[in-house]
Amino acid sequence: MAGVIALLMPLFAPAASPAPFDLAGPTLHVLVTRGNTYLPVSQVPSLAEGDKLWIKPEFPKSQSARYLMVAVFLRGSTNPPPEDWFFPCKTWTSECKNRGLTVTVPEGAQQVLIFLAPETNGDLKSLINAVRGRPGAFVRSTQELNQVALDRSRLDAYLENVNKLNWSSPNQLSEVAPLLARSLSVKVDAQCLEKRASLQASCLTAGKDSLILADGHSMTLSRSLTEGAAADLVLKAAALPEAGAGAYSPYVSSVLDIVRIFDSFRTAQYEYIPALVTHRGDQLALTLNAVPSFYDPKSVLVVALPLVEPAQPPPLRAVNPQNIYCASRSELVLPVTGAPLVYSTAYAHDVSLNLQTAEGQSFHLRAQADPARGGYVVNTRGVPNGALGSSVQGRLRGFWGFDTFEGPVFELRNAQANAWALAKGDEKALIVGREDTVHLQSAGVSCVDEIMLRDPDGKELRTQWKAVGPNEVEVTLPLQNVNPGPLTLLIGQSGMRDRQSLPLTVFSAPSSIDEFKLHAGDIHGVLVGTRLDEVASLSIGNLVFSPGELNTEQGRDRLTVHALDAVAATALDANKRVTVMVTLEDGRTITRAAIIGDQRPSVELLARSVLPSESTQARHIELSGPKEIPHDARLSFSLRAISPKSFARDQVFEVATQDETFSTTLSLANGAVRLENSRVALVTFNPAKAFGFSAFGPLKLRTIAGGTQGDWQPLATLVRLPALQALSCPYDQNQACRLSGADLFLIEAIAADPQFRRAVAVPDGFPGAQIVVPQPEEDRLYVRLRDNPSVTNAVTLPVNRTGTPPPAPLPEKSPNASGDVQPPPDGDGNAQADPSAGTAPAPDPN
Structure with a gap:
């Protein structure tokens, strides 16, 4: 492996810092026509066989050099295209300049390239020979150029938005940058957001070549030939200092590959330089990273069009599927992620x-x-007030090129x-x-616009608030300068003229320490008092x-404090009087x-016993x-x-559910505890009688002696059972079976085998x-x-079979002593008639 990487280094070293596409x-x-519909190429992520392409070049009026434009269809790296798949157009003629070139994607085509070659004798023949001689190199360049264009579109969208905000609202960069990173799948340095607002933009756009992160969707649209071990080798080589020390974004990797590919098949007559496309409606604006040459070898510009392949719709998904959104807002933002190209290209249109609505009325916004x-x-704004009802679901739908696609579903509510x-x-x-x-609960959280705090004099104070759940909002109230007594929260919602009010009461809290509780053998104690949020330490x-x-x-604070020296804390003797010093933050x-x-x-x-x-x-x-x-x-x-x-x-002994919603005490006085001797006790507990039907899950136990509570310890798991009847x-x-009974909602899933390979979930x-x-x-x-879904339990209910049972198999015939086959005996032991004999024995008249 080391030797192979060493051989790759000369290829990477000269291209470790590729020239930017800035010429x-x-x-x-x-334009692309499919059937009766045409779209600009900027809205077409992939082509299909039979598509008609209209291509028209546009040069400056002062253009003096003549270019031959050739549209070429490829059909894979090992299959040279036929000569009639090359379509030339002389751009200096009025026919090509004014009418352009119209071609149809032939059957079997997989890639499309456009060459812009300086006019020479035999220019078309040279291009045909070059492509047919090494089709794989041009196939690979097509895919790499498409990948560069897609990654560059994401980078351009990111830089455009950062620069726009830097001029208009630099203070919002820290909030918007994470959204841009999520939408476009780019890498943002979190330390940039900690700088001053005036320095954030330059920091966020530094190292442009390493901002783009790998994106499965765009890589699917421009498939790579290097897969498996070859791709792993390239990635490992790219992490070496000679190849850029790991700064190997998809954008940089594609540029390196293109440079390497085009350097490998330069001829005496032509050299090939890539042209990066930027979509602007039906226009492809070309930018170059090498200066064109009009001396031998002359420079041929290579432009890639979208691949000929099935459509790959964007894998859009909701950022928070459980969120509820307000239909009453005039402008609604539905967060989606998973497909950066919907933000950086016009493919989704x-x-x-x-x-x-529930009444069947449809709206398309x-x-x-x-x-x-x-x-x-x-x-x-186009939806009349109240037309959607209190709640409605909406789905994003659109076109991905010529094909329709469906996005995620969102739940909307009206104020x-x-x-x-x-x-x-x-x-x-x-x-x-x-x-x-405080936390406010309501079904209208998604439509909240503002929450204000009003004092008895009518003065309104702005609060900080955020939704922490579909039906809950957390509000931070500025109570530093208010007086104890009644206050009012005012809640404003989109689509509602009047604010709703919620009365509150605030209490005074003089700074005081009421008591400190610490038991012998413990390493943590409890400080009780008021304003304990200002405590810095206790000693x-x-x-x-x-x-x-x-x-x-x-109105009383309870602050748990933890000993820094556990050994010294457990060494404190019971009933010892100590002096506690509390140090405040000031x-x-x-x-x-x-x-x-x-x-x-x-x-x-010691032991447990269950009596069902x-x-x-x-x-x-x-x-x-x-x-x-x-x-x-x-x-x-x-x-x-x-x-x-x-x-x-x-x-006494306390038994409670895990969240302590249900609890009960068991003691000698209520008859639930019996002593075997002074050290062993037998406790009896009836969950249904103590807790009722709605208690379930893990149970815990602790003892309370002299008013002091012990630690909780696990006791058992309480499960509610359905009544299975048949x-x-x-x-x-x-055919499936039917299970009948009562309280079937207590079952999470039912299976036919203990491994739960064939299971049915109960709603x-x-x-x-x-x-x-x-x-x-x-x-x-x-x-x-449902109360303990990690455990599989067997059902002992017998199976009642219904319908017609399958017929019993006939017994096999056995040969007699002579070798003939005798029919099986009837119920009385007599031999039955052989149906093959043709006649049956006469019935007995008696």
Whole structure:
């Protein structure tokens, strides 16, 4: 491998810094006709057999050198094209200059090249011999020139938008640059966005040749001959210092390849230089990276047209498929990604957002791709107010060249007087004197334009807000200079004249430290007070604690602090009085006395036992998970006391779901706990009675002794079981079965085998009493429950076969002693008649 790379180095070294395409060349007008439709070549990503091409050159009026234009069709690297696939046009004649050249893509053509060669004797013959002699070189140049043009279009679109913003709105570059990078698949240096606004544009456009990232769609449109091991070798060689030290974008790689290809087949009469095309409507503006020569060898300009191949529609996808967008906005931005060429070329054209209301009315709204805004911009002014209803789905549709394509689907909602509410837990979380955050919930989040805070005097303050979910918005309120008491949030939405109001209450919070809680053996404590967001550190002597999670509950802050020295923290003795010093961010200190609490209680889980109910057994599901318990079963488990060494009479055990939505306490007093001795207890727990039907998932356990809570530990997984009643299957194994029962929505999927190779997913919220399932293997089905989908459980329900059973196979005939075949005996042991004998025995009259 090292030897092969060494051989490649001379090819890469002279082209490591290829000359830029900055020399203006002539212009070509190209129209493509397919059937009764014609398009400018700028809207045609690929050609097809039978397409008619109209090509007309345009030179300056002062042009003195005569050029022969030749359109050539190629049919692969190993198949020279016939001579009648070369179509010349003398550009200095009035016929070619005024009427141009019209050619039809022949059957079997794969590539199209246009040559512009200085007039000489035998110029056409020389071109024919060159192309027919080495067709692979020209095939490769066609693909590379197309790749360069596509990558260059993305680069030009990026530079154009950055420069435009630099002149008009430089302060917006930091917001727009990430959208441009996503839309056009370019590489943006994040450090550029941290510079001053006046320096961001020059930083973002530095190193142009390495900005373009590989894009699967554009590379599909211009297929490369180097695949597999050859492509890997080129990429590895390009990472070496001699080949540019890894600055190997698709744009640079194509330029290097083109230079290498054209250098390899220069002749005494002609040399070939690439012409890069820039689409401008029906015009192809040519730019060169080498100075044309009119001395031998004369320079032939090589122009590539789109490849002859099936259309490759753009793989557009929504950036956030779950997002909801506001149909009431006059200008709607639908973020899409996955196909940079829709932003940098005109291949995708006549794109619209197609909406259909519940009443059957359709709207087609024009959509324009805008890379600076990260998606398609749709003007909704043509839709009457209220015509779309409260919610509607829309799909992007358009043309990719001559073919139609479909983009992603978006959900749109109209602004309405929706109810707004504070998220649970935020009602008493607002404290004056600082910025505070609340979460608002409503179905109208997508249409929010502004959120203002109004005080009792009518003064309005602007807030910072952002949508954090389809139905939730996070609002940061400026409460530094407001007084405690009532305030009002004003919510403005697109399409609504009046703002909606939501009353709030803010509370005073004097700076104070109420208490510090630390138990012996713990490495973290809890500081309780107000304005604890200003705490920088806490110390007990030389032991320092750093601030962690901060929560506010009913106007009181609870700040968890973590010891930097875990060994020293666990060495603190219980009931020891200590002095706690709290240091604030502004340097002030607050000193409080505290007592180290007793070691928190802990227990060891010894064993578990599950007693299913009669209804559980009648549900016909055999649970496989070792820790699964049906919701209506009874769970018994035994515990050993660890700390303290024995159980106290007032000690209780708390069982809760993972999110603690459901919890219950078990104790000696309520009869759920029985002591074997002072150190071992047997606990009985009935989930259905304690939690009801809606509790599910992992359960956890902790003990509480003397008002001190222990750590949570896993207990079991609570699952709700559907009541399976009957499984009916036809005898025909190719037909599906029907499973009937109640609460089938509790099943996530049903399969015919334990490996879940043939599975049927149960829709969310399935209300039916029957569902179609596959034929079981060995008369047994398998299910995965929604409450514990990682475990596969067997169904013990017997199969009821329906329909006509298949006929039993006839027994084989056996030869008698003489070698003749005897018919099988009838039910009485008598030999039956042989049908081949032609007659049947007479019936017995008795």
